[in-house]
Amino acid sequence: MAWLSVFVASGKFPGKSIRVFDLFCGPGKDSDGRKGSPILILESLQTFAHQLRQGRHSVDVYFNDSEAEKVDDLKDNIVEAQLGAGPYELHFDNKDFFEVFEALYPQMQGSANLLLLDQHGFRFFSPDVFKRIRKLPFTDTLVFMSSSYVMRFKEQPEINRYLETHKIFVGKTPYHHVHRAILGYYRSLVGTDEQYFLAPFSFESGSNIYGVIFGSGNHLGLHKFLETAWRMDKLTGEANYDIDREGITPDQGMFFGMEKPKKIQLFEEEFEKDLLTAHLPDTGAIYDYVLQQGFLMKHAAPVLRRLKKAGQIDGNITGIEYSSLKLPEPIKVIRK
Numbered sequence: 001m002a003w004l005s006v007f008v009a010s011g012k013f014p015g016k017s018i019r020v021f022d023l024f025c026g027p028g029k030d031s032d033g034r035k036g037s038p039i040l041i042l043e044s045l046q047t048f049a050h051q052l053r054q055g056r057h058s059v060d061v062y063f064n065d066s067e068a069e070k071v072d073d074l075k076d077n078i079v080e081a082q083l084g085a086g087p088y089e090l091h092f093d094n095k096d097f098f099e100v101f102e103a104l105y106p107q108m109q110g111s112a113n114l115l116l117l118d119q120h121g122f123r124f125f126s127p128d129v130f131k132r133i134r135k136l137p138f139t140d141t142l143v144f145m146s147s148s149y150v151m152r153f154k155e156q157p158e159i160n161r162y163l164e165t166h167k168i169f170v171g172k173t174p175y176h177h178v179h180r181a182i183l184g185y186y187r188s189l190v191g192t193d194e195q196y197f198l199a200p201f202s203f204e205s206g207s208n209i210y211g212v213i214f215g216s217g218n219h220l221g222l223h224k225f226l227e228t229a230w231r232m233d234k235l236t237g238e239a240n241y242d243i244d245r246e247g248i249t250p251d252q253g254m255f256f257g258m259e260k261p262k263k264i265q266l267f268e269e270e271f272e273k274d275l276l277t278a279h280l281p282d283t284g285a286i287y288d289y290v291l292q293q294g295f296l297m298k299h300a301a302p303v304l305r306r307l308k309k310a311g312q313i314d315g316n317i318t319g320i321e322y323s324s325l326k327l328p329e330p331i332k333v334i335r336k
């Protein structure tokens with residue numbers, strides 16, 4: 001819910017309504033008593049109660065699960081967790097996803113939304129649903145996929161009815177890159193004239209790989225997601241396992257010499273090339289580029305400092321951030 005802190009704390013949208021849609025909500029806890037997404041969402045909203053009231057934000061939370069029994073259990077679990085009352089209105093449904101998405105879609109138009117699709121499998125995040133989500137302003141989306149399942153059964157008509165697997169697995173996709181490949185497919189569905197960002201995170205669990213796809217039309221949403229992702233994975237910012245099979249231990253001097261992860265090395269090389277060929281003429285373009293590559297400014301800063309020290313670029317390279325998009329400062333390439 002990092003987006004909420006930014007959105008509410010910015011104070012830029014007083015009175016704007018907020019809606020959270022958890023459309024595969026489950027009963028709120030698993031068989032071991034671990035908290036599920038509905039409880040985590042409500043707990044998080046409770047911590048913002050003061051700012052939400054101060055900013056006059058109304059908050060509506062929609063929970064849906066196709067199994068009525070799970071929705072009933074959720075209601076009980078919310079009461080048990082003392083989350084029944086808070087800075088929000090609760091709404092419950094027990095419909096099939098496509099039906100509830102259709103019914104709630106008009107309500108997603110005017111508010112700031114968080115859409116959580118912890119789907120069972122893969123089939124609900126269809127190209128059509130994705131297209132409609134991209135049309136929603138102020139909407140951050142988190143989709144969970146059973147990624148390795150898609151790969152394992154890619155030839156099955158059942159899967160191909162929903163996803164064009166021949167477009168996902170072009171060439172030979174290593175098993176541990178399966179979620180990257182799936183994200184690449186969704187990225188290919190975004191039109192060149194659209195501003196829409198996607199970022200992946202892969203989870204290994206037993207022999208399976210699951211993945212989260214984050215989507216947002218806003219740089220700040222992407223920025224917050226990437227901050228969390230890089231906190232969880234200091235090597236690549238995108239997995240809870242060694243996704244590039246490099247065998248580097250995150251805490252042992254990885255930023256020295258050979259120990260730098262390949263992904264970071266490649267980023268630095270490309271970034272330097274694009275800077276020196278004047279493809280990134282100002283701080284706004286740099287900020288946009290760095291995030292779109294799945295990195296943070298802290299990864300770009302060493303390159304900027306080195307090039308400035310070497311007299312290859314000139315300009316104010318400190319404090320490049322979200323506001324640089326609106327107030328860009330020129331970064332000049334010095335030709336010698």
Ligand SMILES: C[S@@+](CC[C@H](N)C(=O)[O-])C[C@H]1O[C@@H](n2cnc3c(N)ncnc32)[C@H](O)[C@@H]1O
Pocket residue numbers: 023024025026027028029030035036037038064065066067070095096097098118119120
């Ligand atoms: C992975 S679980 C969700 C877990 C939950 N987000 C949590 O954190 O505890 C997926 C849920 O989707 C529900 N489900 C399966 N098919 C569905 C459908 N067609 N429409 C809506 N919900 C569905 C299942 O009943 C199940 O509770």
